[in-house]
Amino acid sequence: xxxxxxxxxxxxxxxxxxxxxxxxxxMEGHNVVCVNKPEEAMEAVRRARPDMVFLDILMPKISGLxxxxxxxxxxxxxxxxxxxxxxxxxxxxxxxxxxxxDFLSKPFPLEQLKICILKHLVRKE
Amino acid sequence: MNRYALKQPKELLFITDFLSHMAxxxxxxxxxxxxxxxxxxxxxxxxxKVNKYAGAIMDQSQQMARTVEAIRRFTHLDSxxxxxxPPEMILQEAISFARREGWLxxxxxxxxxxxxxxxxxAFRKQLQAVFVELICNAVAAMPQGGTLTISxxxxxxxxxxxxxxxxxxxxxADRKKVFDPFFGTKTGAFGLGLFMVSLILDAHNGSxxxxxxxxSGTEMAVILPKSRRMRKGRC
Numbered sequence: 001x002x003x004x005x006x007x008x009x010x011x012x013x014x015x016x017x018x019x020x021x022x023x024x025x026x027m028e029g030h031n032v033v034c035v036n037k038p039e040e041a042m043e044a045v046r047r048a049r050p051d052m053v054f055l056d057i058l059m060p061k062i063s064g065l066x067x068x069x070x071x072x073x074x075x076x077x078x079x080x081x082x083x084x085x086x087x088x089x090x091x092x093x094x095x096x097x098x099x100x101x102d103f104l105s106k107p108f109p110l111e112q113l114k115i116c117i118l119k120h121l122v123r124k125e
Numbered sequence: 126m127n128r129y130a131l132k133q134p135k136e137l138l139f140i141t142d143f144l145s146h147m148a149x150x151x152x153x154x155x156x157x158x159x160x161x162x163x164x165x166x167x168x169x170x171x172x173x174k175v176n177k178y179a180g181a182i183m184d185q186s187q188q189m190a191r192t193v194e195a196i197r198r199f200t201h202l203d204s205x206x207x208x209x210x211p212p213e214m215i216l217q218e219a220i221s222f223a224r225r226e227g228w229l230x231x232x233x234x235x236x237x238x239x240x241x242x243x244x245x246x247a248f249r250k251q252l253q254a255v256f257v258e259l260i261c262n263a264v265a266a267m268p269q270g271g272t273l274t275i276s277x278x279x280x281x282x283x284x285x286x287x288x289x290x291x292x293x294x295x296x297x298a299d300r301k302k303v304f305d306p307f308f309g310t311k312t313g314a315f316g317l318g319l320f321m322v323s324l325i326l327d328a329h330n331g332s333x334x335x336x337x338x339x340x341s342g343t344e345m346a347v348i349l350p351k352s353r354r355m356r357k358g359r360c
Contacts, residue, residue: 020160105152106156107156110160
């Protein structure tokens with residue numbers, strides 16, 4: 001169980017992946033909001049006011065990179081960790097340029113999520 | 126028009142695009158499967174059988190992830206235009222990649238590069254993927270370690286890039302099949318690597334020659350036509 005409870009928004013059109021990550025982070029004691037429809041992501045972010053966002057890059061209708069810009073325009077302090085199922089250096093560079101805090105490539109061990117939280121939330125406090 | 130002018134074959138782009146989408150889809154599935162297995166292993170109420178089964182799921186997921194990673198190396202090969210380049214330069218990029226991946230940790234690498242470099246007309250990313258695949262195969266043939274000799278040489282019209290290992294070699298019966306799709310002798314391999322190599326070399330008006338002695342090693346030699354410089358380094 002994590003020492004501090006954070007609110008985390010997970011945005012990924014893969015429903016099962018969201019469920020699994022949500023289960024893991026909930027077991028760690030965090031409050032997780034899953035969003036599977038990218039067009040509903042900003043509304044969820046505004047409502048949840050998360051401490052951190054995990055954001056898939058390749059999604060239908062709105063790409064993760066576009067959502068990243070919108071989240072940063074809403075609140076540039078929220079660390080956004082980009083998740084990709086395809087390692088692509090151009091995405092990596094663009095995500096960093098747009099203010100992404102970190103980058104995870106699927107498949108990643110779940111411990112990586114904990115490391116991101118430790119790095120960008122716990123250590124920053 | 127340069128007689129060596131290259132075109133991106135539609136079939137090759139279709140295959141790389143297909144592989145790219147498949148790798149994306151598979152990585153999503155692997156993440157979910159291995160994630161649930163990790164959650165089982167993290168449970169406080171430990172159960173020996175559950176741990177054993179979850180561990181087996183994890184092992185297979187990791188094997189699948191390695192296969193997808195090997196496939197992924199043949200995606201994003203759509204270089205916008207061919208470039209005139211010494212193959213040695215692309216070769217060094219491939220060797221650097223292999224070093225970063227740790228493939229050469231147990232391997233003695235000998236490089237015998239031609240003193241006078243020739244240029245070939247190449248889609249850079251594609252040729253790099255060919256060299257990476259040939260290094261990967263050579264290393265896989267030497268699980269206990271060995272020597273990989275990479276050499277380049279040139280004749281009047283062609284450049285030769287050879288990868289010779291001291292590994293297990295290829296059985297005579299298999300030698301003609303190694304470029305067939307889905308043919309593989311490596312455990313867990315998908316059998317697309319050398320098929321993609323032959324497609325890419327075909328698109329470069331090149332070829333590949335195999336010499337192998339079972340138990341002693343294999344040499345894979347890439348032959349590419351030399352090219353002459355056109356405007357702005359393009360060909």
